[in-house]
Amino acid sequence: MACVNICPKQCIEMKPGKLGHLYPAVNQNECIDCKLCHKICPENNGSLSLNYPLTAYAAWHKVESDYLTSTSGGAATAFAQYVLRNGGVVYGCASSKGIHIEHVRVASEADVVLLKGSKYVQSFIGDVYRQIRQDLNGGLMVLFIGTPCQCAGLRSFLRKGYENLYCVDLICHGVPSQELLKSHVGKVSMKRGELVQFRKGNDMGLRIFDNENRQIYYSNVWYERFKDAYYNTFIDGYTYRDSCYRCRYANPSRCSDVTIGDFWGLGDDLEHDNVNGCSCILPVTEKGAELVKNSELELHERPVDEAVRGNAQLRTPKAETGRIKLFRAIYRAIGIKRAYLLCETDNIFVLKFVKPVKRRLGL
Numbered sequence: 147m148a149c150v151n152i153c154p155k156q157c158i159e160m161k162p163g164k165l166g167h168l169y170p171a172v173n174q175n176e177c178i179d180c181k182l183c184h185k186i187c188p189e190n191n192g193s194l195s196l197n198y199p200l201t202a203y204a205a206w207h208k209v210e211s212d213y214l215t216s217t218s219g220g221a222a223t224a225f226a227q228y229v230l231r232n233g234g235v236v237y238g239c240a241s242s243k244g245i246h247i248e249h250v251r252v253a254s255e256a257d258v259v260l261l262k263g264s265k266y267v268q269s270f271i272g273d274v275y276r277q278i279r280q281d282l283n284g285g286l287m288v289l290f291i292g293t294p295c296q297c298a299g300l301r302s303f304l305r306k307g308y309e310n311l312y313c314v315d316l317i318c319h320g321v322p323s324q325e326l327l328k329s330h331v332g333k334v335s336m337k338r339g340e341l342v343q344f345r346k347g348n349d350m351g352l353r354i355f356d357n358e359n360r361q362i363y364y365s366n367v368w369y370e371r372f373k374d375a376y377y378n379t380f381i382d383g384y385t386y387r388d389s390c391y392r393c394r395y396a397n398p399s400r401c402s403d404v405t406i407g408d409f410w411g412l413g414d415d416l417e418h419d420n421v422n423g424c425s426c427i428l429p430v431t432e433k434g435a436e437l438v439k440n441s442e443l444e445l446h447e448r449p450v451d452e453a454v455r456g457n458a459q460l461r462t463p464k465a466e467t468g469r470i471k472l473f474r475a476i477y478r479a480i481g482i483k484r485a486y487l488l489c490e491t492d493n494i495f496v497l498k499f500v501k502p503v504k505r506r507l508g509l
């Protein structure tokens with residue numbers, strides 16, 4: 147959405163494609179052909195530098211309550227608190243308006259809770275890049291946390307470096323669309339879902355809460371693999387945006403100041419809480435390294451290679467296998483309900499037909 151933010155005529159709208167992901171559409175009647183949208187799109191300009199991390203840390207928040215309420219080790223929360231305590235503002239992903247998942251501006255520590263937790267869906271950026279530029283030009287310290295492509299979009303939109311900006315990206319293996327999430331929540335919860343939560347530490351549970359914060363739905367993808375089709379197909383990489391399968395940021399070299407994720411593959415020489423999660427922190431710039439050291443985190447230095455070996459998304463994007471292509475072809479042609487059938491590997495009837503259908507479609 148860098149193009150939407152840069153457009154001087156504000157004539158670019160995000161419209162859903164066949165799988166519900168958003169794509170820019172230019173209103174040609176309003177367009178003045180300035181080509182700014184093309185110039186700043188990180189997909190079109192390959193000039194954004196990617197840098198290899200300076201080091202790696204296994205880490206967790208020093209405050210237990212913050213640690214226990216975060217997805218991995220609470221690194222994102224610790225960075226946000228540091229910036230807010232120093233008079234800055236934080237932009238991150240919240241599910242504050244029902245299950246509409248979007249990036250918001252947080253200016254007080256009490257609101258950091260809005261950003262906690264991974265939302266396994268494409269977050270809506272809105273006009274956040276423009277708000278960030280305004281804050282940066284006003285001299286505020288700004289922290290932006292998002293997927294690598296969102297960080298690349300922000301850097302590209304800004305068109306110059308800012309000393310007062312910290313950019314933190316997530317190790318990311320791809321995003322389903324909000325359209326898909328909304329239809330799923332409608333189907334699985336009897337009452338209207340008001341808030342979704344995807345996981346806490348190693349508990350890969352999809353939870354839906356009502357407007358009085360009562361949990362009205364729960365499914366854990368590790369224990370009941372095929373109960374929740376949305377979560378199951380997310381984990382196995384069926385429902386991502388097309389661009390995720392050729393993501394140039396799924397790479398050991400990174401586009402931000404700091405990269406965070408789970409420390410998969412962490413050696414057992416380091417004693418840590420295996421149940422509630424552990425952050426992998428990769429400082430990439432000197433400024434990022436300072437942010438890490440100044441935050442309220444227990445840090446254990448590790449070789450970068452250990453993090454890269456343990457986490458496939460630090461090496462390569464999710465491969466679009468023949469089966470994934472078939473799923474997407476069915477989804478596009480006749481809808482998600484039939485496509486989901488393909489992922490229930492227990493379904494012998496479906497499996498019997500996978501190979502011949504794939505052959506016919508040339509996949």
Ligand SMILES: Cc1cc2nc3c(=O)[nH]c(=O)nc-3n(C[C@H](O)[C@H](O)[C@H](O)COP(=O)(O)OP(=O)(O)OC[C@H]3O[C@@H](n4cnc5c(N)ncnc54)[C@H](O)[C@@H]3O)c2cc1C
Nearest residue numbers: 216217218219220221222238239263264265318319407408
């Ligand atoms: C779509 C997605 C895919 C991921 N895939 C992997 C993976 O394959 N391997 C891995 O190691 N880690 C992955 N992660 C990262 C991991 O789940 C944690 O988000 C990360 O470790 C931060 O945890 P924390 O405890 O530091 O932060 P928390 O306190 O849990 O905060 C999460 C932070 O992530 C941001 N965020 C949450 N959802 C989104 C979103 N949809 N879009 C943009 N920003 C968001 C919030 O702004 C917040 O700052 C993924 C995250 C997302 C959102």
